[in-house]
Amino acid sequence: MQKFPFKAALSLTAFSAAMLIASAPAEAREITAAVATGFTTLDPWDAVDNLSRAVSRSFYESLYTFDKDLKPVPQLAESYEVSKDGLTYTFRLRQGVKFHDGTEFTADAVKMNFDRGMNPDSKLTRRTFFKFVDRVEVVDPYTVRIVLKTPTAGFIQRLANGTAGMICPSLLKRATTKQVTAYEACGTGPYTLKRFSPAEELYAVKFPNYRVPGLPKFDAIRWVPVTENSTRAMMLQTGEAQFISPVPNEQFLPLSKSGKLTLQKTPSVVTRYLSMNETKKPFDDIRVREAVSLAINRKALVKVAYNGFAVPSTGYLPTQIEGGVDFGEFPYDPKRARELLKEAGFPQGFKTTIWSAYNDGKTVKTLQFLQQQLAQVGIHAETKALEAGQRTVIYGAKTPEESQHQLYLIGWTNSAAEPDWGLRPLLDSRSCPPVLNNDSYYKNPKVDALFDEAIRETNAEKRVELYHEIQKLVNADKPWAPLVFEMVTAGTAKELKNFTVLPDGGFDFYSAEWKE
Secondary structure, eight states: OEEEEOOOTTOOOBOOOOOOOSSSGGGOOEEEEEESSOOOOSOGGGOOSHHHHHHHTTTOOOSEEEOTTSOEEESSEEEEEEOTTSOEEEEEEOSSOBOTTSOBOOHHHHHHHHHHHHOGGGOOTTGGGGTTEEEEEEEETTEEEEEESSOOTTHHHHHHTSTTOOOOHHHHHHOSSHHHHHHOOOOSSSEEEEEEETTTEEEEEEOTTOSSTTOOOSSEEEEEEOOOHHHHHHHHHHTSOSEEESOOHHHHHHHHTOTTEEEEEEEEEEEEEEEEOTTSTTTTSHHHHHHHHHTOOHHHHHHHHHTTOEEEOOSSSOTTSTTOOOOOSOOOOHHHHHHHHHHTTOTTOEEEEEEESOOSHHHHHHHHHHHHHHHTTTEEEEEEEOOGGGGHHHHTOSSGGGOOOSEEEEEEEOTTOSHHHHHHHHHOGGGTTTTSOOTTOOOOHHHHHHHHHHHHOOOHHHHHHHHHHHHHHHHHHOSEEEEEEEEEEEEEETTEESOEEOTTSOEEOTTOEEOO
16 A cells, blocks of 8 residues: 655635624624625535635535645545555544534545435536545544545545535435535534525634634635626725635736735636537538637737736646646737638638637627637637526537537636646547537547546556647647636735635635734
């Protein structure tokens, strides 16, 4: 058995918050955090959006979590051992940890959570995230064994991303439907749930029996969805909120000049790209796909749509992810794009559509920019920013023939911070909708085989080589045009310390405190 002991016990991660309710800031015991969208659920096993998983860390902890650099560190586990064949992980759990209902956290709770999370009958949206897990076995009250179907690189990273939050067994026993865990919360985290309205407020209060002495340092965190950018920024300026994320790009510089605020800007693991549906003509022709990529000036896109809060993509994985290939800046060459279209039989260009997965202001600007760029090489596109319900036309498709989109503006947050989850859901032919997010319907049998080989490879150097090969093959096939890697932003009252935004868009707030 190869053993991985961890002793840096208090490096913890979680989520955003800030609003001051005290008369004197120095006495602040309650903070308000304003975020950009509403919440979908409190259940991390069922949250399709990163924000909901992020705020659920107010209540839920996992065996492992991420530090500020997205490196996995222990949380409810103390250490783990992995067998030589890479199939069996044995975790030693922390002792004396209490759930919010007063019961003790033990290996039985770990098994109950995973059994529920992997059960197809549960219909939890994040079930596929751990589909490689075969079974969970209780060794003793503080030792649990997780057996995998195949060796899976990045397993610890997946444990750390917040999906596998440990829910109280008492709540799970009552959870006859997903609605129960969507609106109720009971975990081991630093806060307990007082009230919750998905579009209005998540109010969490201090858990007095939290396992880390002295934490949390606030009596309450109030999470408030504020979709209007200017309103969110104003709340920070007036002190109605002590934390906001994201900061509106156009207001970042003015706010940073205030002596009362602290602004944060962090390179993220969020990539934006233009997917091309290879089952729809003319995007089945690689010359057309390459022409689309060559028609886009990514440096100009960063200025026009992102106000500089992004960098042009240099590959298919953000640079922080181990195993990413840096291809350099993707070229902007409209002349060559027109030549390729002529070679492909479109000397006068053609008409198409660009749909977007989002309808916020930044995305609308991106759509308009892409429309103008493509028009310059003869590709005339109608644009449509989809609402959440409309996206089912893409992800509800059961066959490529049922898909309706042609060009699709989309993004991906690599919440596991490892190469497989950054590539496989988007580029494996077995990940086409409705399974996952290969919305280009890209299919390369060699790429599929390399995905299977890479995730089973236990040698880190060999695994990186395999992911490099995958990315080089994908870049040659050009199923989509990488656009930008975004930056994540946040703003805090100057007195609010240790409340930060992370590269995955989540928040580190467990040790947040108020200091004059």
